[in-house]
Amino acid sequence: MQPTISAKERMQITRQAMPEQDAHERSGNFKEVNLGFSEQLALLEAQRCIQCKEAKCIKGCPVMVNIPRFIKCITDGDLAGAARSLFGDNALPSISGRVCPQEEQCEGSCIRGVKGQPVAIGYLERFVADWARTQGGVLDTTAPVPSGKKVAVIGAGPAGLTAAGELVKQGHDVTIYEALHKPGGVLVYGIPEFRLPKKIVAAEVDRLTKAGVKIECNVVIGRTYTIPELRAQFDALFIANGAGLPVFMNVPGENFKGVYAANEYLTRVNLMEAYDLPNTNTPVLIGKRVAVVGGGNVAMDAVRTAKRLGAEQAMIVYRRTKEEMPARVEEVHHAEHEGVDFQLLVAPLEVLGDDKRWVTGLKCNRMELGEPDASGRRKPQVIPGSEFVLECDVVVVAIGTKANPLLTATCPDLKLNKWGNIETDANGMTSIPGVFAGGDIVRGAATVILAMGDGKNAAKAINGYLEQA
Amino acid sequence: MHTILAKKQLSPNVTRLDLLAPRIAEIKKPGQFVIVRAKEGDERIPLTIADADPTQGTIALVIQAVGKATRELVALEVCDAIRDVAGPLGHPTELISSGRALCVGGGVGTAVVHPIAKALHAMGVHVTSVIGGRSREWVIFEEELAKCGDVIVCTDDGSYGRKGFVTDAAKEVLETGGVDIAYAVGPVPMMRAVANLTRPYNVHTIVSLNPVMVDGTGMCGGCRVDIGGETKFACVDGPEFDGHKVDFDLLADRLSTYREFEQRANACADGQCKIRR
Numbered sequence: 001m002q003p004t005i006s007a008k009e010r011m012q013i014t015r016q017a018m019p020e021q022d023a024h025e026r027s028g029n030f031k032e033v034n035l036g037f038s039e040q041l042a043l044l045e046a047q048r049c050i051q052c053k054e055a056k057c058i059k060g061c062p063v064m065v066n067i068p069r070f071i072k073c074i075t076d077g078d079l080a081g082a083a084r085s086l087f088g089d090n091a092l093p094s095i096s097g098r099v100c101p102q103e104e105q106c107e108g109s110c111i112r113g114v115k116g117q118p119v120a121i122g123y124l125e126r127f128v129a130d131w132a133r134t135q136g137g138v139l140d141t142t143a144p145v146p147s148g149k150k151v152a153v154i155g156a157g158p159a160g161l162t163a164a165g166e167l168v169k170q171g172h173d174v175t176i177y178e179a180l181h182k183p184g185g186v187l188v189y190g191i192p193e194f195r196l197p198k199k200i201v202a203a204e205v206d207r208l209t210k211a212g213v214k215i216e217c218n219v220v221i222g223r224t225y226t227i228p229e230l231r232a233q234f235d236a237l238f239i240a241n242g243a244g245l246p247v248f249m250n251v252p253g254e255n256f257k258g259v260y261a262a263n264e265y266l267t268r269v270n271l272m273e274a275y276d277l278p279n280t281n282t283p284v285l286i287g288k289r290v291a292v293v294g295g296g297n298v299a300m301d302a303v304r305t306a307k308r309l310g311a312e313q314a315m316i317v318y319r320r321t322k323e324e325m326p327a328r329v330e331e332v333h334h335a336e337h338e339g340v341d342f343q344l345l346v347a348p349l350e351v352l353g354d355d356k357r358w359v360t361g362l363k364c365n366r367m368e369l370g371e372p373d374a375s376g377r378r379k380p381q382v383i384p385g386s387e388f389v390l391e392c393d394v395v396v397v398a399i400g401t402k403a404n405p406l407l408t409a410t411c412p413d414l415k416l417n418k419w420g421n422i423e424t425d426a427n428g429m430t431s432i433p434g435v436f437a438g439g440d441i442v443r444g445a446a447t448v449i450l451a452m453g454d455g456k457n458a459a460k461a462i463n464g465y466l467e468q469a
Numbered sequence: 470m471h472t473i474l475a476k477k478q479l480s481p482n483v484t485r486l487d488l489l490a491p492r493i494a495e496i497k498k499p500g501q502f503v504i505v506r507a508k509e510g511d512e513r514i515p516l517t518i519a520d521a522d523p524t525q526g527t528i529a530l531v532i533q534a535v536g537k538a539t540r541e542l543v544a545l546e547v548c549d550a551i552r553d554v555a556g557p558l559g560h561p562t563e564l565i566s567s568g569r570a571l572c573v574g575g576g577v578g579t580a581v582v583h584p585i586a587k588a589l590h591a592m593g594v595h596v597t598s599v600i601g602g603r604s605r606e607w608v609i610f611e612e613e614l615a616k617c618g619d620v621i622v623c624t625d626d627g628s629y630g631r632k633g634f635v636t637d638a639a640k641e642v643l644e645t646g647g648v649d650i651a652y653a654v655g656p657v658p659m660m661r662a663v664a665n666l667t668r669p670y671n672v673h674t675i676v677s678l679n680p681v682m683v684d685g686t687g688m689c690g691g692c693r694v695d696i697g698g699e700t701k702f703a704c705v706d707g708p709e710f711d712g713h714k715v716d717f718d719l720l721a722d723r724l725s726t727y728r729e730f731e732q733r734a735n736a737c738a739d740g741q742c743k744i745r746r
């Protein structure tokens with residue numbers, strides 16, 4: 001037990017800063033930027049929580065993690081209890097603690113944020129999860145009674161991994177089919193090492209396989225097997241194949257050498273390990289001046305990757321201002337500190353190239369913000385006559401992704417919406433009985449925590465479905 | 470793991486590997502490919518499924534050793550295993566069910582043409598294959614293609630078959646008339662030449678494009694090609710397209726993106742690499 005402190009003392013503690021690698025040093029390496037709280041920092045930060053009865057943070061969390069409960073355990077010095085509480089609510093806290101947009105979710109709702117800084121819930125979540133991982137043996141791993149039911153999960157991203165973990169706990173025989181050679185989805189091919197080390201994802205995957213989940217990589221559903229074929233072999237299916245189809249700008253010159261979709265750029269560097277060139281086998285172009293088009297997490301990851309690969313100038317090209325950027329605030333700050341150049345209110349018109357079709361620049365318009373559009377954000381408008389050329393030798397397009405039709409095209413019975421996303425009912429069940437879906441393939445490009453939430457809910461619904469069957 | 474059950478050198482730099490991949494062997498169709506990684510850490514490379522034996526559960530890959538990944542693959546021996554094989558990927562070949570087909574294969578492309586010729590022949594199509602190589606020892610799949618119809622062999626030096634390029638022989642076939650469809654697989658300049666050749670004859674021509682790929686599932690967009698002014702992803706929309714609509718210049722240009730890296734990787738493999746960080 002820790003000595004109790006008074007309410008006044010609690011209020012006097014200021015938000016603890018996350019220890020991080022020096023900005024100059026880190027912009028030249030791929031090691032994780034945030035170093036994590038020490039036990040001492042975690043305790044101090046945890047004491048800032050005033051244990052609200054009607055905790056707003058819980059409502060702000062898409063999966064309703066009981067935040068004050070696990071924080072209370074930290075202040076009580078019961079880290080094992082904190083871990084059991086946290087993992088009971090959220091299967092992959094070491095991941096969500098690192099990548100959730102906390103400022104819009106739990107921390108955005110935290111009462112302490114009304115006058116001052118919210119409790120650093122994300123940092124505490126990460127601290128507890130990392131502690132549990134390095135400690136080992138904290139979490140309950142008793143084998144459940146086999147149910148005799150077989151469930152297939154398609155896609156080993158956060159939605160699929162979470163669903164598989166929950167389903168195996170219920171004694172089901174679970175097989176995940178993954179198209180790539182490694183499980184993890186965006187967590188391994190998209191989000192870079194400096195934000196989410198691969199060993200953390202690997203440890204979570206390891207935990208699942210130890211619990212009995214079978215993972216078959218290199219199986220592309222829609223090609224190797226179709227959904228109807230799997231449906232005939234399994235008692236239920238969960239489709240979580242993400243929204244991995246890159247969207248391009250549709251401007252002239254976009255197929256020149258040196259233009260990448262962010263997915264390709266990041267996959268080469270992360271999954272295929274080009275960050276370690278020349279010691280690895282998959283190449284990536286190292287630009288001197290790299291222009292990344294977009295303002296979300298994907299764009300921040302790409303531009304910070306470019307910097308680390310050795311770009312002299314790594315630029316964000318975004319048609320609105322920093323305020324409208326959908327990226328996590330922390331990533332924008334980190335990018336600024338690392339020397340990323342922000343070209344704001346700028347919209348590309350054309351990719352320019354030389355006679356060998358190597359990229360030489362981006363022809364752009366300058367923009368200004370007009371009236372709010374449907375999304376509530378002010379609509380960017382072209383400033384007439386403002387055309388200019390931004391010199392660059394690599395362009396990374398990070399303006400979004402949409403549903404990949406590879407799987408759905410081979411299963412015409414699956415009802416889709418007009419964007420090609422799978423439609424589900426409140427339980428996550430699709431138009432085919434026994435076939436559930438969740439994550440980005442249902443929501444369009446969303447977040448890790450929403451994908452995990454879908455996985456958890458679908459697992460619950462699948463249990464219900466299998467009990468009835 | 471996919472164990473290699475048979476290995477055969479077909480020409481000075483082309484090797485055939487038969488490996489275990491039962492599910493792919495069972496369902497693959499002509500024109501489809503797999504993405505392969507020989508071992509952990511290797512590049513993902515696309516290779517066409519040249520043949521399959523569903524009863525044995527094997528697929529055949531015919532590999533031209535051009536760089537690091539392909540050289541390492543052909544260095545594997547029987548009983549060795551390939552770590553990752555994903556597929557079958559891509560759309561199956563658009564086939565006709567009667568009439569006459571011209572199949573043109575250049576170099577390793579001949580191995581890719583073979584499953585197409587085989588399927589056409591099985592449907593009763595009259596197949597004429599025109600295949601070529603630098604000289605006699607570079608000609609592959611002649612015997613297999615002879616089982617599917619007529620074969621005309623061309624060599625650059627005239628050491629075997631006729632002297633000259635495949636396009637010369639293909640032109641003669643087209644001149645005889647009655648060709649309903651043409652398939653061309655080989656180096657980019659050859660496919661472009663065949664497409665240009667068939668255009669005046671109005672013969673629908675299918676080519677198999679080989680852009681650089683990563684995932685092979687439509688996720689990365691690296692394999693984009695221009696087909697009649699429209700951007701397509703070769704791995705999911707192809708790899709076969711209407712040869713009369715393909716922007717071959719763009720394809721050839723994009724294929725050179727990583728030349729510097731490839732040359733360095735090759736030099737390293739030859740033990741000439743001095744600059745290692």
Ligand SMILES: Cc1cc2nc3c(=O)[nH]c(=O)nc-3n(C[C@H](O)[C@H](O)[C@H](O)COP(=O)(O)OP(=O)(O)OC[C@H]3O[C@@H](n4cnc5c(N)ncnc54)[C@H](O)[C@@H]3O)c2cc1C
Binds near residue numbers: 154184186301446
């Ligand atoms: C670069 C980047 C950065 C991001 N940063 C953040 C962030 O900081 N915070 C945040 O909350 N969100 C972030 N996101 C979004 C988040 O990663 C996604 O919302 C989330 O990963 C969706 O999870 P999912 O399980 O639905 O799909 P995915 O993670 O996309 O996983 C889908 C899996 O299915 C596999 N698959 C696809 N098709 C098939 C098939 N036919 N057969 C078999 N397997 C298949 C894929 O290979 C993949 O492994 C980021 C996304 C990207 C690309």
Ligand SMILES: Cc1cc2nc3c(=O)[nH]c(=O)nc-3n(C[C@H](O)[C@H](O)[C@H](O)COP(=O)(O)OP(=O)(O)OC[C@H]3O[C@@H](n4cnc5c(N)ncnc54)[C@H](O)[C@@H]3O)c2cc1C
Binds near residue numbers: 515679
């Ligand atoms: C659909 C498809 C089917 C193919 N089928 C066959 C086949 O049956 N037999 C065969 O020998 N070859 C085939 N290829 C080509 C083969 O994939 C490349 O030769 C191989 O990737 C080269 O790798 P490397 O490391 O040995 O050579 P590198 O030195 O890396 O490259 C040599 C050349 O190969 C091409 N290349 C490099 N990396 C890739 C990549 N990841 N994807 C595609 N091309 C690349 C480039 O043009 C490069 O200039 C096919 C390609 C495609 C797209």
Ligand code: SF4
Binds near residue numbers: 052056109112119
């Ligand atoms: S809202 Fe903030 S102070 Fe209240 S319980 Fe949640 S974390 Fe603690």
Ligand code: FES
Binds near residue numbers: 681686688693703
């Ligand atoms: S290889 Fe990645 S989209 Fe085709």
